[in-house]
Amino acid sequence: MSKGRLIVLTGPSGVGKGTLLSSLLQRHPELSLSTSMTTRKPRLGEVNGKNYFFVSRPEFERKVAQGELLEWAEFADNFYGTPRKPVETMIQAGRWVILEIELEGARQIRKSFPGALKIFISPPSMDELESRIRGRGQDSEDAIARRLRRAQAEVGAAKEFDVQIVNDDFEKALSQIEKALFETVPAMC
Numbered sequence: 001m002s003k004g005r006l007i008v009l010t011g012p013s014g015v016g017k018g019t020l021l022s023s024l025l026q027r028h029p030e031l032s033l034s035t036s037m038t039t040r041k042p043r044l045g046e047v048n049g050k051n052y053f054f055v056s057r058p059e060f061e062r063k064v065a066q067g068e069l070l071e072w073a074e075f076a077d078n079f080y081g082t083p084r085k086p087v088e089t090m091i092q093a094g095r096w097v098i099l100e101i102e103l104e105g106a107r108q109i110r111k112s113f114p115g116a117l118k119i120f121i122s123p124p125s126m127d128e129l130e131s132r133i134r135g136r137g138q139d140s141e142d143a144i145a146r147r148l149r150r151a152q153a154e155v156g157a158a159k160e161f162d163v164q165i166v167n168d169d170f171e172k173a174l175s176q177i178e179k180a181l182f183e184t185v186p187a188m189c
């Protein structure tokens, strides 16, 4: 059986992580994306159990207390975390599992899974990032401001990651992710 592998994809909100991942998963159905848990309210069209597991704050806090999350963090006034069990089960079964998470969570994974491949996606500029978040048309002014403040802090941490990719030309960024995944020697998880 092939060896399981954990891959962490991080980058500021609006940089294009979700869009890149959905193309990547279409092209490589053998990859698995972990479904996170969040206290954020669903956006229009988001489905519980698919985009996220949408839970209340008390429920999230209970999961944390019971050790059921592999990592978790607060982001823009909401909690986000990775359910532990499905990820561990998939890795044991030899799957390659991708976590699409923010910086604090990625730092926690670096400690608990030092062999995970960590990829950081940067925007071509902060102006372009803002216009992508606005163009998505999904967030309030408040939420946009919180995301942009956080983005300033996150982009400075790109160098902590094994691979840094600028999502300017979409196809180029996608093929750089593929290269990082399939042309690097898999490390031990």
Ligand SMILES: Nc1nc2c(ncn2[C@@H]2O[C@H](COP(=O)(O)OP(=O)(O)O)[C@@H](O)[C@H]2O)c(=O)[nH]1
Binding pocket: 011, 012, 013, 014, 018, 036, 037, 040, 071, 072, 073, 075, 080, 081, 082, 100, 101, 102, 103, 104, 105, 106, 147
């Ligand atoms: N630490 C952590 N961050 C997460 C998790 N799931 C999502 N995130 C991050 O939370 C941030 C906000 O996500 P979201 O509300 O969906 O907004 P968007 O990234 O702007 O579409 C993003 O940076 C995600 O990568 C998780 O399970 N753990």
Ligand SMILES: Nc1ncnc2c1ncn2[C@@H]1O[C@H](COP(=O)(O)OP(=O)(O)O)[C@@H](O)[C@H]1O
Binding pocket: 011, 012, 013, 014, 015, 016, 017, 018, 019, 020, 132, 133, 135, 136, 167, 168, 169, 170, 171
């Ligand atoms: N390379 C790119 N050039 C221009 N727009 C992009 C590019 N990549 C993604 N986008 C757009 O940016 C917006 C934010 O992308 P999204 O995947 O939701 O970001 P994230 O998941 O990082 O928050 C979307 O409208 C998406 O279509």
